[in-house]
Amino acid sequence: TAAAGQTYKWRLNQGHPADSPFGKAAEALAAEVKQRTNGRIDITVYHAGALGDWVLMNEMVMRGSVEMNLNPVAPTYDPRLNIAYYTPYLFKNIKEGKAAYAKGGWINNMLDPLFAGVNTKGLSVLPMGMSGATVRRVPPSPGDPDVPKGQKIRVMPLKACELTFKRLGYIPVSIPYTEAYSAIETGIADGQMGGPPFQGHEFRDVQGAWIQYNDFVETHWFTLTRSIFDSLTKEDQTILIEAAERQGEKQWQIVEAQDEEYRQKMAARGLKIIMLSDAELEKIATAIRADVWPELDKVIGKAIMDVARKNVGMPVK
Numbered sequence: 001t002a003a004a005g006q007t008y009k010w011r012l013n014q015g016h017p018a019d020s021p022f023g024k025a026a027e028a029l030a031a032e033v034k035q036r037t038n039g040r041i042d043i044t045v046y047h048a049g050a051l052g053d054w055v056l057m058n059e060m061v062m063r064g065s066v067e068m069n070l071n072p073v074a075p076t077y078d079p080r081l082n083i084a085y086y087t088p089y090l091f092k093n094i095k096e097g098k099a100a101y102a103k104g105g106w107i108n109n110m111l112d113p114l115f116a117g118v119n120t121k122g123l124s125v126l127p128m129g130m131s132g133a134t135v136r137r138v139p140p141s142p143g144d145p146d147v148p149k150g151q152k153i154r155v156m157p158l159k160a161c162e163l164t165f166k167r168l169g170y171i172p173v174s175i176p177y178t179e180a181y182s183a184i185e186t187g188i189a190d191g192q193m194g195g196p197p198f199q200g201h202e203f204r205d206v207q208g209a210w211i212q213y214n215d216f217v218e219t220h221w222f223t224l225t226r227s228i229f230d231s232l233t234k235e236d237q238t239i240l241i242e243a244a245e246r247q248g249e250k251q252w253q254i255v256e257a258q259d260e261e262y263r264q265k266m267a268a269r270g271l272k273i274i275m276l277s278d279a280e281l282e283k284i285a286t287a288i289r290a291d292v293w294p295e296l297d298k299v300i301g302k303a304i305m306d307v308a309r310k311n312v313g314m315p316v317k
Contacts, residue, residue, distance in 0.1 A: 004233055007040045010067035013051040013060075014220075021258065022220060023047050025126060025247040026070050029222065032243040037236065043068060062119045064225040070126070073221055075158075077118045082300045083308070084111055084122075086156065086194075088164040088215045088292060089285040090308055092278075094130055097217035098252050101125045103245065106311050110304065121229040124244035126251040128218040129196020129259045133165075134207035136190045138272055142211045143280030145169060145287040151190035154180045159299050163292045164215055165193060168284065181206065194218075197262030200271075209272040210263060214281055215288075222247070289314060 012030065016022040023045075030043035052060060054071035061069045062077065073084040083090075084107070091097045100107040108125070115122045139149035149169040155161040162172045170191075175183050183189040184206045192203060195218050200210045222244040229237060267273050276284070289312065297305050306316045 004235070005040065008042065008067075010041070010043045010228075011046060011051065012043050012068035012070065013046045013049065013057050013066055014070035015049040015054050015057075016047070018047040021251060021254075022070055022126065022128075025251065029243045029247050032246070033239055036239045036243070041236065041239075058118075058120075058223075061223050061225050064119070064227060067225050067228055069223045070220055071223075072219065073122075073223075078114055079299050080114050080301050080304055081111075081118070082158070082160060082296075083107060083304050084114070084221070085219065086158050086160050086216055087296065087300065087308065088160060089288045090216070090312070092214050092281045092285055094127070094217065094252075094256050097127065097130070100311070101127070101217070101219060102248075102252065106307065110307060115223070116226055119226040121224045121226045123222040123224060123241055124248035126220045126222070126248050127255045128220055129198055129255055129262075130212070130214050131194065131196055131216050131218055132200060132210055132212040132214070133193040134191050134200045134203045134266075134271070135209050135211065136184070136207060138209045138211075138274065139169070142274055143276045143284070145284050152188070154183055154189040154192040154194075156194045160292070160296055161194065163295055164288055167288055167291050168213070197259045197266065201262045201265050204266055204269040204271060207271060209274060210266050211274045212263075212276055213284070214276070285312075 012026055014022050014026045026045045030045050033041050033043055051066055055074045055076060057069045057071050058074035060066040073081050075081040091100055099105050102108060111122055133153060135151055139151055141147040145168050147169055151170055152173050153165050153170040154175045155165050155172040157174045157176060162174060165172045173189050175189060180192045184192060263273050293305055309316050
């Protein structure tokens with residue numbers, strides 16, 4: 001363990017521009033930690049994925065070659081960590097999402113031992129927004145999962161994404177995010193999923209509509225190499241957690257307004273904005289939970305999916 005008064009110089013990598021909410025949150029955390037430790041813990045923030053993309057950064061933090069990260073959680077070394085990123089329709093709105101992910105929430109409680117298994121400490125979660133999809137044109141009955149949509153949609157290279165959008169009636173095409181724009185431009189895909197209106201807005205010049213599917217809350221985590229965290233004094237651990245949680249709480253409070261701001265920006269560019277009704281979201285969630293979740297038992301594990309079933313009021317067999 002560390003002696004009180006020990007000094008540290010760490011690097012924190014985050015994937016968005018410096019002036020984005022995530023860039024500002026990372027700088028605010030670094031400033032608070034520096035101030036509260038009288039400069040003993042000095043964190044340098046690297047923006048826009050300067051040290052590597054989100055998947056690589058999860059691995060670097062695990063290995064301790066970069067100490068801190070603010071990015072989505074990658075399930076590379078433990079598929080159960082999909083529960084920390086993309087598992088569809090665990091909830092249908094931000095309020096339910098916050099209750100699950102926030103400190104003491106049912107997802108948050110499950111994650112600490114999973115993070116420990118990959119030498120990572122999750123300090124706090126920051127929501128990026130409620131996900132949806134952009135498409136070239138409005139498909140038939142966007143809110144009815146039983147109606148074929150006749151459009152190819154770029155999905156994240158994750159089994160859960162593929163299965164979800166197939167069940168929603170689309171033809172899923174697995175393409176990395178960096179290639180999504182050109183795939184839509186060249187017609188390899190007609191649309192894209194995997195993020196909130198903030199992400200949809202990036203595709204405003206090549207898409208005709210935004211559909212608010214609410215399949216997941218995109219989340220980023222402040223993480224730190226576990227072995228480093230465990231070596232700190234209790235005081236320093238508390239300072240880090242409190243600083244991270246302060247940024248997380250701030251982001252939960254503004255995330256719905258942020259989503260609306262980017263929907264308005266898309267509408268101003270001529271995209272048709274489709275908000276699904278509670279009844280449509282309920283029908284979709286029921287279909288995904290009945291038909292996709294059993295497949296995820298094989299990916300994420302039945303034990304974790306059964307916790308999810310209990311939390312949405314489904315019977316556990």
